[in-house]
Amino acid sequence: MMTRAETPTRSWLFAPADSDRKMEKATAGPADIVLLDLEDAVTEEGKPQARARLRAFLEAQPQQRSRLWVRINPLQGPHALADLAAVMPGRPGGIMLPKARGRADVEMLDHYLSALEVASGIKQGSTRLIVLVGETAEGMFTAGSYAGAPRLVAMTWGAEDLADAVGASENRAADGSYLFTYEMARSLCLLGAAAAGVTAIETIHGDFRDEAGLRKRAQQVRRAGFRGMLAIHPSQVEVINEAFTPSAEELAAAQEIVDLFAANPGAGAIGHKGVMVDRPHLARAQALLRLAGRAAAQ
DSSP, X not given: OOOGGGSOOSEEXXXXXXXXXXXXXXXXXXXXXXXXXXXXXXXXXXXXXXHHHHHHHHHTOTTTGGGEXXXXXXXXXXXXXXXXXXXXXXXXXXXXXXXXXXXXXXXXHHHHHHHHHHHHTOOTTOSXXXXXXXXXXXXXXXXXXXXXXXXXXXXXXXXXXXHHHHTOSOOBOTTSOBOHHHHHHHHHHHHHHHHHTOEEEEOOOSOTTOHHHHHHHHHHHHHHTOOEEEESSGGGHHHHHHHTSOOXXXXXHHHHHHHHHHHSTTOSEEEXXXXXXXXXXXXXXXXXXXXXXXXXXX
């Protein structure tokens, strides 16, 4: 079973699969994962051509395939199987499943992928999955159902599709923050990912010109437990990478706590700089150092 550590944890950049130029630009940049998009970025009539273009692009990028993932169309629609049949011979590193309704969708997708991997000479089970759990009302009620789901390495959510699903005309308050339903969707995604032992990825920041707002939000959600963020424009990637890479000051503080407990192995709680730190503080410090190790390796 794949583990959290095998999943890049910072930037996941969408690129429309109907444009070679945009796919090339995204791949040439510093995004940890490039999400080549067959769903929202491609019109209904353009999907067959986009599939062929995407497969050719994958086949021309053998050194990059592990970071080239594909967002297919939803399983409940007419396009998902055609998407998979077209792109799997190109050996993408992973698949993003939009509008996931629950664990059963992942299990169904696992069956499809297993057959296509065998047909394409790909090691069975090696194609990873990220699911969009927060795009439908049904998906919100099943966010905690993914523990042990095959291939799953990450979960994310989507505020815009969820607004459409519930018939909302707005999903933000006057100050720009998400309304309660969407904050709840974010929280359920985070909790669902924690329950499943996979990486939680924050949704997009729609205004790609708002660098300050993106940085602030990325820093906030990392503190909350998210380990990466979706991007809709290449200009967002470096901001996201920086926000999800622990600073030298954070690492030094975490190392101090780890060293403190190493020097006091029998202690459950220790005074440190005027406050008491206990085993949960140690666990968070160790997690931060592990996160930094993964970021440095990418």
